[in-house]
Amino acid sequence: MGQDRSSLQGEVTQRIIAELEQGRQPWVQPWDDAKATVGLPRNAHTGRCYSGINILILWARVVEQGFAAQRWLTFHQARSLGGNVRRGEQGSTVCYADRFIPKAESDKALIEGREARTIAFLKRFTVFNVAQCDGLPAHLVVDDVAPQGQELVPIAHRVAEATGAKIRIGGKQAFYAPLTDHIQLPPQFAYGVPINWYRTLLHELGHWTGHSSRLNRLADPFLDKAEYAREELCAELASSFLCAELGIVPTVRHADYIGAWLEILREDDRAIFRAASHASRAVDYILNCGSDREEADLAAR
Incomplete structure (x- = not known):
């Protein structure tokens, strides 16, 4: 788990370092060439915005792949909406950070009469842009028109x-x-x-x-x-x-x-x-x- 977290952090950091070394700020530069509407990446099923480092990860993918929408789904979400991810499409790895209390620590804290210490973990999961899917409801495939x-x-x-x-x-x-x-x-x-x-x-x-x-x-x-x-x-x-x-x-x-x-x-x-x-x-x-x-x-x- 710790190795997985370090690997993802290293991959993302090296990508951003490479951009900065070229004089580009990846949280700004993408909009020069992006086809998608300006906005935060959202989950097409729940409507919720992605946050933190996932914004930078998905913005980069939108620009690299020329996607026209900033809506994303997991494989199972696409299926639940009546669609499917096209065969051969490569997903984008995003992450979810949280903390948990190991059972041994919980038991020890109870004996010692103190609050249990939590351990951070970073869980990877894969999402696909709606442009990589077929059969989705039409309103999920395009972004809303942004004000001008x-x-x-x-x-x-x-x-x-x-x-x-x-x-x-x-x-x-x-x-x-x-x-x-x-x-x-x-x-x-x-x-x-x-x-x-x-x-x-x-x-x-x-x-x-x-x-x-x-x-x-x-x-x-x-x-x-x-x-x-x-x-x-x-x-x-x-x-x-x-x-x-x-x-x-x-x-x-x-x-x-x-x-x-x-x-x-x-x-x-x-x-x-x-x-x-x-x-x-x-x-x-x-x-x-x-x-x-x-x-x-x-x-x-």
Whole structure:
């Protein structure tokens, strides 16, 4: 089990390192040539988005194979929907991370009167793009039409406003300040195209989720160069995932960190898995802010 986990982490990390060494960020570059609609990969049967490292794995496959949809199924799911995976098609390996308590540890903890320690495991499973299947219901084979142009601005605005984040406008730099818990952004006119201002805001909101009152991810990244680079990688991924979910084409925000990211990934093949996992949690937090605030408003009435 441990060997299987290490093998998958090594394979994915080496693939991403190769992309970064070519000056490409695999969470951004795919959309230059992708045929599929911008968005997160989803399970065609359940409608749920894949998360964490699986997003990067499946995005890469969509681009490599020229798939026109970001919908995926297991072999058995395709059969249950009345379809089938075509003979000879190669699936894509994704993973599921969880923890379990071995029986011996559970028994020992009970005797010693303590909480049992859990062990992490990574389970592989294979999925197929709907383009690799026949006989599926027609509505599962194509992605929904994504919003375009100016339609994206109010969508991004509503998401950002729902967070309740403190946003200050002015100056020439964009950043998140943990001590005062606020986001600083230059005026919108400085960005030319309005949606670019929101792309930057979504990146800073990725940092904002790490505050101790939210996901408690920011130990103190500003005191350590490597920790700072890890946090930037997390925010970059969060911004990319969030942009894609909203229908906004992700763009490069911090290419100057590629060298630092390469150093981190070469030292630890789990780093990209952790960053992608943190990024997905950040996206979930941001997207759930609207519903959480609505519930709070209803409770206060």
